[in-house]
Amino acid sequence: MNITYYGHSCFGVEVGGKHLLFDPFISPNELAKGVDVTTVKADYILISHGHDDHIADAISIASRTGAKVVCAFEIHTWLNKQGINNTHPMNIGGKWKFDFGNVKCVSAAHSSSLPDGTYGGSPMGFVIESTEGNFYFAGDTALTYDMKLIGIYRTINFAFLPIGDNYTMGVDNAIIAAEFIKCRQIIGMHYDTFEMIKIDKKEAVKKFMHAGNELILFDIGESKSITSGALDTINR
Numbered sequence: 005m006n007i008t009y010y011g012h013s014c015f016g017v018e019v020g021g022k023h024l025l026f027d028p029f030i031s032p033n034e035l036a037k038g039v040d041v042t043t044v045k046a047d048y049i050l051i052s053h054g055h056d057d058h059i060a061d062a063i064s065i066a067s068r069t070g071a072k073v074v075c076a077f078e079i080h081t082w083l084n085k086q087g088i089n090n091t092h093p094m095n096i097g098g099k100w101k102f103d104f105g106n107v108k109c110v111s112a113a114h115s116s117s118l119p120d121g122t123y124g125g126s127p128m129g130f131v132i133e134s135t136e137g138n139f140y141f142a143g144d145t146a147l148t149y150d151m152k153l154i155g156i157y158r159t160i161n162f163a164f165l166p167i168g169d170n171y172t173m174g175v176d177n178a179i180i181a182a183e184f185i186k187c188r189q190i191i192g193m194h195y196d197t198f199e200m201i202k203i204d205k206k207e208a209v210k211k212f213m214h215a216g217n218e219l220i221l222f223d224i225g226e227s228k229s230i231t232s233g234a235l236d237t238i239n240r
Contacts, residue, residue, distance in 0.1 A: 005136050005230040009222035010044065011036030012057060013144070013193040015164060019134050020104040022047040026130075026141050026164070027058035028065055035197060036224050046071035048102065052143025053116035054079050054124025057197070063088055074100075074107060076125030082118050096128050105134030110154060112145035114172070137161040137230060140185060144194060147177035147184075155186035162230070163187045166194035167208060167219075168201030175208045179215045191220045 008016040012035075013027045025046040030036050041061055046069045051059055053076070066073055066088045073083055073091045080093035094100060099108040108131040116124030129142040131154060140154060140163040154160065165181055166172035172194050173181065182190050190212065195203045205221055212219035222228065 005134075005139075006227060007191070007222075007230070008227040009224055010039050011224045012197045013052075013164075013166065014058075015141075015191075015193070016045065017132075017139070019132065019136055022102075022104040023071075024104065024132070025049045025065065025071065027052055027143070028061040029057045029059070030061050031064075032056070032060050033197060039225055041065070042068065045069070048104070049073045050107070050130055050141070051075040051079055052112060052129060052141070053114060053127035054082070054118040055116065055144070056119050058144070059119065066090065074102075074130075076116070076128065078116075078123055078125030079118065082120075082122060082124075094128075096126055105132060105136075107132060108158075110140075111148060111150045112143045113148050114144040114146070131158055131160070133158070139163060140187070142166060142181070144172045147173045147181050149184075151181050151184035155184055158185075160185050160187040162189040162191060164191045164193050167192040168195035168197075168203060170200045172201075175203065175211055179212060179217065182212075182215070182217045188217050189220065190217055191222070 006018040010030050011033045012029050015026045017024045023045040030041045049071045077093040080091040094109045110129045112127040112129045114127040116127045118124045140160050142165050165178045167175050167178045209219045
Protein backbone atom coordinates (compact mmCIF):
# COMPACT_ATOMS: atom_id res chain seq x y z
CA MET A 5 0.00 0.00 0.00
CA ASN A 6 1.15 3.50 -0.82
CA ILE A 7 0.15 6.38 1.48
CA THR A 8 0.23 10.09 0.63
CA TYR A 9 -0.42 12.89 3.11
CA TYR A 10 -2.30 15.96 1.90
CA GLY A 11 -2.43 17.74 5.26
CA HIS A 12 -4.63 17.79 8.37
CA SER A 13 -6.56 14.47 8.25
CA CYS A 14 -6.46 13.99 4.49
CA PHE A 15 -4.62 10.91 3.27
CA GLY A 16 -4.58 9.00 0.03
CA VAL A 17 -4.10 5.24 0.32
CA GLU A 18 -3.60 3.01 -2.71
CA VAL A 19 -5.15 -0.40 -2.07
CA GLY A 20 -5.61 -3.11 -4.69
CA GLY A 21 -4.88 -0.66 -7.46
CA LYS A 22 -7.60 1.72 -6.23
CA HIS A 23 -6.99 5.19 -4.79
CA LEU A 24 -8.82 5.81 -1.50
CA LEU A 25 -8.96 9.43 -0.36
CA PHE A 26 -9.91 10.18 3.24
CA ASP A 27 -11.43 13.44 4.52
CA PRO A 28 -10.41 15.82 1.70
CA PHE A 29 -9.47 19.22 3.16
CA ILE A 30 -6.69 20.63 1.00
CA SER A 31 -7.44 23.88 -0.84
CA PRO A 32 -8.50 25.88 2.29
CA ASN A 33 -5.49 24.57 4.29
CA GLU A 34 -2.65 27.10 4.27
CA LEU A 35 -0.20 24.39 5.27
CA ALA A 36 -1.11 22.40 2.14
CA LYS A 37 -0.69 25.24 -0.35
CA GLY A 38 2.03 23.24 -2.10
CA VAL A 39 -0.49 20.53 -3.02
CA ASP A 40 -2.30 20.88 -6.35
CA VAL A 41 -5.78 19.63 -5.51
CA THR A 42 -6.57 19.19 -9.21
CA THR A 43 -4.02 16.37 -9.44
CA VAL A 44 -5.17 14.40 -6.38
CA LYS A 45 -6.27 10.90 -7.40
CA ALA A 46 -9.41 9.24 -6.07
CA ASP A 47 -11.46 6.19 -6.99
CA TYR A 48 -13.18 6.34 -3.59
CA ILE A 49 -13.60 9.24 -1.16
CA LEU A 50 -14.29 8.23 2.44
CA ILE A 51 -15.69 10.95 4.69
CA SER A 52 -15.67 10.43 8.44
CA HIS A 53 -18.00 13.36 9.26
CA GLY A 54 -19.39 16.57 7.84
CA HIS A 55 -17.15 19.32 9.26
CA ASP A 56 -15.60 21.57 6.64
CA ASP A 57 -12.05 20.58 7.58
CA HIS A 58 -12.89 17.04 6.43
CA ILE A 59 -15.19 17.64 3.46
CA ALA A 60 -14.13 20.96 1.90
CA ASP A 61 -12.77 19.49 -1.35
CA ALA A 62 -15.07 16.45 -1.57
CA ILE A 63 -17.44 17.95 -4.15
CA SER A 64 -14.72 19.27 -6.48
CA ILE A 65 -12.66 16.07 -6.34
CA ALA A 66 -15.68 13.80 -6.72
CA SER A 67 -16.90 15.86 -9.69
CA ARG A 68 -13.50 15.73 -11.39
CA THR A 69 -12.66 12.08 -10.74
CA GLY A 70 -16.08 10.43 -10.62
CA ALA A 71 -15.00 8.79 -7.35
CA LYS A 72 -17.58 6.95 -5.26
CA VAL A 73 -18.12 8.74 -1.94
CA VAL A 74 -18.52 6.53 1.15
CA CYS A 75 -20.09 8.40 4.04
CA ALA A 76 -22.94 8.63 6.55
CA PHE A 77 -26.47 8.60 5.13
CA GLU A 78 -27.01 12.28 5.98
CA ILE A 79 -23.83 13.32 4.13
CA HIS A 80 -24.86 11.14 1.18
CA THR A 81 -28.22 13.00 1.04
CA TRP A 82 -26.49 16.39 1.23
CA LEU A 83 -23.99 15.45 -1.50
CA ASN A 84 -26.81 14.27 -3.76
CA LYS A 85 -28.36 17.73 -3.43
CA GLN A 86 -25.01 19.22 -4.50
CA GLY A 87 -25.06 17.08 -7.66
CA ILE A 88 -22.78 14.29 -6.40
CA ASN A 89 -24.74 11.09 -6.99
CA ASN A 90 -22.04 8.43 -7.01
CA THR A 91 -22.34 7.82 -3.28
CA HIS A 92 -22.54 4.84 -0.97
CA PRO A 93 -24.30 5.63 2.34
CA MET A 94 -23.26 3.68 5.44
CA ASN A 95 -23.68 3.85 9.18
CA ILE A 96 -21.92 2.69 12.32
CA GLY A 97 -21.70 -1.08 12.60
CA GLY A 98 -22.20 -1.62 8.88
CA LYS A 99 -19.76 -3.37 6.56
CA TRP A 100 -19.65 -3.45 2.77
CA LYS A 101 -17.42 -5.26 0.31
CA PHE A 102 -15.95 -3.02 -2.39
CA ASP A 103 -13.58 -4.04 -5.17
CA PHE A 104 -10.53 -3.10 -3.07
CA GLY A 105 -11.71 -4.84 0.13
CA ASN A 106 -14.12 -4.39 3.03
CA VAL A 107 -15.10 -1.17 4.76
CA LYS A 108 -16.38 -1.50 8.32
CA CYS A 109 -17.84 1.62 9.95
CA VAL A 110 -17.02 2.07 13.64
CA SER A 111 -17.90 4.58 16.32
CA ALA A 112 -16.23 7.97 16.69
CA ALA A 113 -17.01 10.26 19.64
CA HIS A 114 -17.29 13.69 18.05
CA SER A 115 -19.91 15.93 16.41
CA SER A 116 -20.93 16.36 12.78
CA SER A 117 -22.55 19.19 10.88
CA LEU A 118 -22.29 20.06 7.20
CA PRO A 119 -20.93 23.33 5.75
CA ASP A 120 -24.45 24.81 5.54
CA GLY A 121 -25.12 23.96 9.19
CA THR A 122 -27.36 20.94 8.58
CA TYR A 123 -26.96 17.75 10.59
CA GLY A 124 -24.20 15.49 9.29
CA GLY A 125 -25.23 12.24 10.92
CA SER A 126 -23.10 10.24 13.32
CA PRO A 127 -19.34 10.72 12.97
CA MET A 128 -17.48 7.49 12.37
CA GLY A 129 -14.18 5.80 11.69
CA PHE A 130 -13.36 3.19 9.08
CA VAL A 131 -11.64 -0.18 9.30
CA ILE A 132 -10.33 -1.19 5.89
CA GLU A 133 -9.64 -4.89 5.30
CA SER A 134 -7.83 -5.98 2.15
CA THR A 135 -5.50 -8.66 0.87
CA GLU A 136 -2.66 -6.13 1.29
CA GLY A 137 -3.38 -5.58 4.99
CA ASN A 138 -5.82 -3.92 7.37
CA PHE A 139 -5.87 -0.40 8.75
CA TYR A 140 -8.02 1.84 10.90
CA PHE A 141 -8.85 5.44 10.04
CA ALA A 142 -10.27 6.86 13.27
CA GLY A 143 -11.61 10.18 11.99
CA ASP A 144 -12.11 12.86 14.65
CA THR A 145 -12.70 11.14 17.96
CA ALA A 146 -12.11 11.06 21.66
CA LEU A 147 -10.62 7.97 23.24
CA THR A 148 -13.44 5.45 23.64
CA TYR A 149 -13.67 2.00 25.15
CA ASP A 150 -15.32 0.87 21.90
CA MET A 151 -11.85 0.90 20.36
CA LYS A 152 -11.12 -2.26 22.33
CA LEU A 153 -13.65 -4.07 20.13
CA ILE A 154 -11.53 -3.26 17.08
CA GLY A 155 -8.51 -4.85 18.73
CA ILE A 156 -10.53 -7.92 19.67
CA TYR A 157 -12.24 -8.58 16.34
CA ARG A 158 -9.76 -7.18 13.81
CA THR A 159 -6.02 -7.40 13.14
CA ILE A 160 -4.84 -3.85 12.47
CA ASN A 161 -1.51 -3.39 10.71
CA PHE A 162 -1.43 0.38 11.07
CA ALA A 163 -3.81 3.13 12.15
CA PHE A 164 -4.48 6.81 11.53
CA LEU A 165 -5.22 8.50 14.87
CA PRO A 166 -5.87 12.17 15.71
CA ILE A 167 -3.29 13.60 18.11
CA GLY A 168 -3.92 17.37 18.16
CA ASP A 169 -6.07 17.53 21.31
CA ASN A 170 -8.69 20.26 21.96
CA TYR A 171 -11.16 19.01 19.30
CA THR A 172 -10.09 15.34 19.47
CA MET A 173 -7.98 13.13 21.66
CA GLY A 174 -4.39 14.21 22.15
CA VAL A 175 -1.13 12.31 22.20
CA ASP A 176 -1.57 10.67 25.61
CA ASN A 177 -5.02 9.32 24.81
CA ALA A 178 -3.88 8.23 21.34
CA ILE A 179 -1.23 6.08 23.01
CA ILE A 180 -3.98 4.37 25.00
CA ALA A 181 -6.03 4.00 21.80
CA ALA A 182 -3.08 2.24 20.17
CA GLU A 183 -3.09 -0.25 23.04
CA PHE A 184 -6.86 -0.75 22.73
CA ILE A 185 -6.67 -1.56 19.03
CA LYS A 186 -3.47 -3.62 19.53
CA CYS A 187 -1.58 -1.67 16.89
CA ARG A 188 2.02 -0.53 17.30
CA GLN A 189 2.33 1.56 14.14
CA ILE A 190 0.39 4.82 14.32
CA ILE A 191 0.16 7.60 11.75
CA GLY A 192 -0.69 10.91 13.37
CA MET A 193 -3.30 13.28 11.98
CA HIS A 194 -5.42 16.32 12.91
CA TYR A 195 -2.58 18.38 14.38
CA ASP A 196 -0.77 21.69 13.66
CA THR A 197 -3.35 22.98 11.14
CA PHE A 198 -4.84 25.47 13.60
CA GLU A 199 -3.34 27.23 16.60
CA MET A 200 -5.39 25.20 19.09
CA ILE A 201 -4.12 21.86 17.78
CA LYS A 202 -0.41 22.61 17.46
CA ILE A 203 1.78 19.98 19.11
CA ASP A 204 5.41 19.35 20.02
CA LYS A 205 6.14 16.71 17.38
CA LYS A 206 9.44 15.54 18.87
CA GLU A 207 7.83 15.10 22.27
CA ALA A 208 4.89 13.22 20.73
CA VAL A 209 7.20 10.78 18.93
CA LYS A 210 9.17 10.27 22.14
CA LYS A 211 6.04 9.53 24.16
CA PHE A 212 4.90 6.90 21.68
CA MET A 213 8.35 5.35 21.64
CA HIS A 214 8.43 5.11 25.44
CA ALA A 215 5.09 3.30 25.27
CA GLY A 216 6.55 0.77 22.85
CA ASN A 217 4.76 2.19 19.81
CA GLU A 218 5.86 4.06 16.70
CA LEU A 219 4.33 7.42 15.78
CA ILE A 220 4.85 8.34 12.12
CA LEU A 221 4.38 11.98 11.18
CA PHE A 222 4.34 12.75 7.46
CA ASP A 223 5.38 15.97 5.79
CA ILE A 224 2.55 17.36 3.68
CA GLY A 225 2.93 16.02 0.16
CA GLU A 226 5.05 13.10 1.33
CA SER A 227 4.34 9.53 0.26
CA LYS A 228 5.37 6.32 1.95
CA SER A 229 4.85 2.67 1.09
CA ILE A 230 4.03 -0.23 3.37
CA THR A 231 6.51 -3.08 3.00
CA SER A 232 6.68 -5.97 5.45
CA GLY A 233 4.85 -3.96 8.09
CA ALA A 234 7.17 -0.97 7.81
CA LEU A 235 6.68 2.46 6.26
CA ASP A 236 9.33 3.50 3.75
CA THR A 237 9.58 6.96 2.23
CA ILE A 238 9.19 6.74 -1.53
CA ASN A 239 9.00 10.43 -2.46
CA ARG A 240 8.32 13.92 -1.20
